[in-house]
Amino acid sequence: MNFSKTIKRRRKLSKKEILFHNKVSLFIKDPLPKDIELDAAIEYLENIIPYNIAVLVDCIYIGEFDFLSKDNITALYKDGALFISNNQNSKFELISDIVHEYAHVIEKRFTQDIYTDEILDEFLRKRIKLYHILINDYDFNKEAFVKIKYDRDFDEFLYKTVGYSKLDVYSNHFFIEPYAITSIREYWATGFEHFLLFDPDELKEVSPNLYNKIKYIMELSQGGY
Secondary structure, three states, X not given: OOHHHHHHHHHEEXXXXXXXXXXXXEEEOOOOOOOOOHHHHHHHHHHHOOXXXXXXXXXXXXXXXXXXXXXXXXXXXXXXXXXXXXXXXXXXXXXXXXHHHHHHHHHHHOHHHHOOHHHHHXXXXXXXXXXXXXXXXXXXXXXXXXXXXXXXXXXXXXXHHHOHHHHHHHOOOOOOOHHHHOOHHHHHHHHHHHHHHOOHHHHXXXXXXXXXXXXXXXXXXXXXO
C-alpha cells in the first residue's frame, strides 16, 4: 500500500478543500500555477510543522485577495486564518509563505514566552551595530533603530534607501537575513523560517538566543500545552 497516497485520499474533501494535518481546512479559492504540486507542499509542511501548532489556526485560504495585493504582500495571518496568495513562483515559495505566517501564529499564542529580555536585547544590540555601520553613509535618526515595533518609514529606509542587497552585506553574520532587521516580529518570524526550512545551526551561530527560544517553543508544542 502507498501510505502517502492513502493520506492524500483521506485528506482531500473536494477539489477546493484539503485537510492539513487531518484537522485544519485549507481552501483553494483560486488555482495555483500548474507546476506547483500542492499535495507535495502540504505533505512537506506536515512533516515540519507539529500538529499542536498547525491547529492554532482555524483555516488556510489560498487565492487572490485584495488586501494582499493592496499591501504588495503574498501572505497574512488575520482573524484566526492564514491568507496565502496563489501567485507563487515555486512550491518552496508557497511553503515559505505558510511557514512564515505560522511563525506569527505562534508569536500571538506565546508572546510572553517569546519576547523575553534575552530576545529583545539580542535584537537591539544587532540594530545598534547596524546603525554604527550605516551612519557614515546614510542620514537616519538613531531612535528608529531602537524601536522594536514595525515602522513604515524605517521599513522604506531599509528596503528602498539602503536596499536589501547592500543590507545583506552590511548585516552579514549578525542578522540571518535583511528582512529580520525590520522589526522584532520579523526577527522572530525570519528566524523561525530559517530554523524549519534552512539551517538551524547557522541560526544558532548568528542569533543564539533566538535559536534557543525557537527550539524551546517547538519542544513545548511537541509535548502539548
